Amino acid sequence: MKQYETVIGLEVHVELATKTKIFCSCPTEFGGAPNSHTCPVCTGMPGSLPVLNKKVVEYAAAVGLATNCRITQNCKFDRKNYFYPDNPQNYQISQLYYPICRDGGIEITTEDGGTKTIGIHEIHMEEDAGKLVHDEWGESSIVDFNRSGVPLIEIVSEPDMRSADEVIAYLDKLRLIIQYLGASDCKLQEGSMRADVNLSIREAGAAEFGTRTEMKNLNSFKAIARAIEAEKERQIDIIESGGKVIQETRRWDDNKEYSYAMRSKEDAQDYRYFPEPDLVPVVISDEWLEEIRAAQPEFRDEKLKRYKEEFKIPEYDAQIITGDKHLADIFEKASAICNNPKKVSNWLMVETMRLMKENNIEPSGLKFSPENLAKLVNLAEGKVINSQTAKEVFEKMFNDNTDPEKYVEENGLKAVSDDGALREVVQKVIKENPQPVEDYHNGKKKAAGFLVGQIMKEMKGKADPATVNAILKELL
């Protein structure tokens, strides 16, 4: 068999985290009764007109700057005309001729540890459509326009990727950049980030591209990887058996691990794009662009480096913590308060990860505040509570963001470090347990463990085990 190379380009749609829709002031909030977040504009009522949400421009330009694009300072919107009931105007306001960002690229780490730049052809702004619900009982479909007009950016890459691993690395990098900007939560499962994969194959070393297909309905990184493998195999089989790949759009079924053709290039619609006459050109002044640039946050790569150098956090831990904006935020805020980054990192890496896994929640679903985590670290490090109590308190805080200080106070969980009280208990335990004491003196050092257990029981777990040990040894 010949050697083939896979050529992949991505079209990534990202739902922006604006409070209101792109062309009206309806909330973008997910959920809500059907058609409750709508107005004449986002339901395509006659006579209504779009007004651009400035925040959409800021987010789009911010993503463009972070991905090294040129910003089109005089960009325009165009109408894409097509009929579908989820599209109330029967046209989508998008950008074709003058997209807001062009000619960028981001660097990814390849499997062999090297780096590679994936080009970004353009980023454009557009509106999302509503949602059709097919009534299984009646002979009709119904439409919910709550999502209609939610702002999207579409990030179109160059065909620079050669494997599923590169695609995942590119998507992950993109996701982190956008999350760090706060421009979107980028959840594939929930559809706030959607990727369409354009894939073709060619003989290794060939200069020309092969015919590509576009794969839709990819809802997870795993689905993307599986779809890429399957489509690559499908195209190789066609070519190996003397056939020709047809340019078409295919839909991936992740349960069946199989794709089927949706429409071929021949039935491709003519969208009759033309400049949107209801909107004026978007002029991004030098000053505005500078403001957007100045507001760019510290991105993942820089953070990773800083965590290792400044906080001496191990590479692996730093990777995990910076791998999610929310985790990194908690880490930095808590560290700044308690001034103990190492311990904060430990709590995140061990207990937080364990409970997240047990409860199956994402970092964005974490409930506890960095302030409370810092308090917990202080309590544990100041030996106000012992390590066993700290774990209990942490779990409580993890579940409902309980204030650790209050909780410890109210439940009387403070470790007893008062020597006098502890000494009394130790003396009492020695007196009441002559046999183990004798065993201890006879060289059975294990007997001390039993005595410590008894003391801790008397202290209701509030004593620091190290202190208990020291006092016990002394009195014995």
Add this chain to the structure above:
Amino acid sequence: MSLMNLTATGLGEKIKNKEISAPEAVQAALDAIEAKEAEVNSFVTIDREGAVKRANEVQKLIDEGKLAGPVAGVPVAIKDNMCTEGLLTTCSSKILGNYVPSYTAEAVLNLERAGAVIIGKTNMDEFAMGSTTETSAYGVTKNPWNTGHVPGGSSGGSCAAVAACECPYALGSDTGGSIRQPSSFCGVTGIKPTYGTVSRYGLIAYGSSLDQIGPVAKDVTDCATVLEIIASYDKKDSTSVQRDSYDFTSALVDNVKGMKIGIPSDYFGEGLDSEVKEAVLNAAKELEKKGAIIEEFNLSLVDYAIPAYYIIACAEASSNLARFDGVKYGFRTEDYNGLHNMYKKTRSEGFGAEVKRRIMLGSFVLSSGYYDAYYIKALKTKALIKKAFDNAFSKYDVILGPAAPSTAPALGQSLSDPLKMYLGDIYTISANLAGLPGITVPCGMDSKNLPIGLQILGNCFEEKNIIRAAYSFEQTREYKYSPLA
């Protein structure tokens, strides 16, 4: 004489002075409509109950001293392409035959805030596409001067209602001459303001980059007064312009001394009716007598305006009218088989022939492979036309010419030859392509006793120049009432 024979500001003055009440004024309008509608058919919807109720409310506000504007309590008719909350808005199309908007157009809201009382919605060419008001799905509107003739269009209902004294004034919209041409045919006055002056929010779009709402009335004073009320900067319309001044009435002065008036010789060539030509040139002489400086010049590019206009307007219309699909509101075909068939049948049955023609034309010029050859070329032509006007306005304060090549044609004459009908827009469409303000005032009658209109165009945001010129000319003649007045 009916109260409806008064001007809007004249009636407003009497209401303010408590000589007449708002309910009386509304009753006079409803009586006039009752008496004349069978002959004119200016209205698609008459809101008798709503108008009476509103008139009482307005009268109360006037009595309480909360409303004192020039048209408080005066009845008004609104072209049926402007949304009115709770009141049927059809665009004279079957496809919107049952459409009741959930909100009111900004321009209409501005009028309501000033105490206007809406008596109904006026007939028009379907979706404002046409020059005769014959393409309406709700019957033809007749010209009050001669009911065998068309009132012009597309704001034919608004202009006929004013000419027939069914109401003192009305709102129209102008995409290629739809206020100025029917004003000319009906012997009334109408202004198309600078693009961006009156909010388009709630105006059901035909050609978005060309549409403007404007007033139709008996005289220049009414038009300037109403324009001052409806014009506003509206954040809901991105093409709305924040103007330095919204004062138009201070230009109501009889003085054109030293005003430079350009007469484009290309507007007086072949195709112009000789009686129209004579009346318009006579009007220019009147202004010259008052001290204006009249000069002929060559505007150029006039022949390119019509093709450029029809390409741009139809391209935008093909997209603007896509939302009328039977899914969300309006008419839906009775029997259909699946989504695609529902779309097709709804639109085939819901739209009239002229609308379909323009949707097809617009879809064609935007199709891949034709876009550059037609649409882009039309946009370039539009830019050149704007430049030609910039040039002209560097020399002249206003440009004077006819509003239409002829007086009102007989019913049924125009639709048989749409190309000829399109050519009738030659003097009005350039103003829309260049965004300019224009006014039509009556300037004479032809031998068939049909009115002739004079059109005065100004530079963008220079409405005051055209208002001053039109007002000065208006002082040289009496307002002529139509036989149906």
